[in-house]
Amino acid sequence: MADAPEGIILARHRDLDGRRWHPWLRRGLLGLVGVVLLLALLDVFGQRPSTTRVDATAATLEISAPDSVRGGLLFQSRFTIETQQALKDATLILGPGWLDGLTVNTVEPSPVNEASSDGRLSLELGHLPAGAKHVLYVEYQVNPTTVGHRTQTVELDDGEQTILSTHQTLTVFP
Amino acid sequence: MDIVLRAAFAFAFIFFLTRIVGRRELSSLEPFDLIMLIVLGDLVQQGVTQSDYSVTGLVLAAGTIALMQVLVSYLSFRFRRLQPLLNGEPIVLVDDGRLLERNLARERLTREEVLEQARQNQIGSFDEIRLAILETSGQISFITKQ
Numbered sequence: 001m002a003d004a005p006e007g008i009i010l011a012r013h014r015d016l017d018g019r020r021w022h023p024w025l026r027r028g029l030l031g032l033v034g035v036v037l038l039l040a041l042l043d044v045f046g047q048r049p050s051t052t053r054v055d056a057t058a059a060t061l062e063i064s065a066p067d068s069v070r071g072g073l074l075f076q077s078r079f080t081i082e083t084q085q086a087l088k089d090a091t092l093i094l095g096p097g098w099l100d101g102l103t104v105n106t107v108e109p110s111p112v113n114e115a116s117s118d119g120r121l122s123l124e125l126g127h128l129p130a131g132a133k134h135v136l137y138v139e140y141q142v143n144p145t146t147v148g149h150r151t152q153t154v155e156l157d158d159g160e161q162t163i164l165s166t167h168q169t170l171t172v173f174p
Numbered sequence: 175m176d177i178v179l180r181a182a183f184a185f186a187f188i189f190f191l192t193r194i195v196g197r198r199e200l201s202s203l204e205p206f207d208l209i210m211l212i213v214l215g216d217l218v219q220q221g222v223t224q225s226d227y228s229v230t231g232l233v234l235a236a237g238t239i240a241l242m243q244v245l246v247s248y249l250s251f252r253f254r255r256l257q258p259l260l261n262g263e264p265i266v267l268v269d270d271g272r273l274l275e276r277n278l279a280r281e282r283l284t285r286e287e288v289l290e291q292a293r294q295n296q297i298g299s300f301d302e303i304r305l306a307i308l309e310t311s312g313q314i315s316f317i318t319k320q
Binding site: 008016019023026174 | 191194196264274277305307
């Protein structure tokens, strides 16, 4: 057996007394990192879009948008309106959760008019005949400093009359 | 404030990763390791500064990382009991010419890698080695028989 140089304790540094469990701790912590990566593959941290469909007598609204995103990401929300009855003055009203902390790069096709409706964004789509399909694309980027949950409400109106409404939650990871 | 928190988290996470991946991965700087180092640096930068191109952002991020580095070294210096946690501990790989397979396996090192390091230190065989110690830096130091 060799004599130990100063600073080396053979029992601890050669025979690993009191250190045998260290590799298991290391493996456990590496496993935790692996779990985070697995959760990412399962879309926990975004940004795969999910689809929500709301049916009403006069129209159907389908929303395709991610439930989770991360700071700085570009993403798209798609609103598909299919009418069973004619809507004379179709208006899509998006709650603040669709705008707060997000940059709207573009809305296509551009609505006829935009306005504020009790703090919400009112997108006037104009006349939609019965059987029409109107698809509205909103392209976003998450502001890098935005973090947390927000409720995203959507309402489809025909003039003053509410046709349907729904809400979903968007989670923004840092 | 945000950029300071991001920089602090990035420092802590990279520190945590370097502590759990083991010394084998950190001891050498092969071409692939060098490329990975640059890629990692770029990824970290994006997460820390994101779209902040300002000099203020640079000062905040670099300042935070520098202070965190000083803090870790101070803690290691001031509280000796934290040293194994913050810096790791050396481990003996060869004792009196005898290769300690269990200790090698623990660090995912092979006999050939230890021999390569020995040759770089003008040591031809394990018989010449009194102690080979894998240091916390990932380097192997050799103490030869007289």
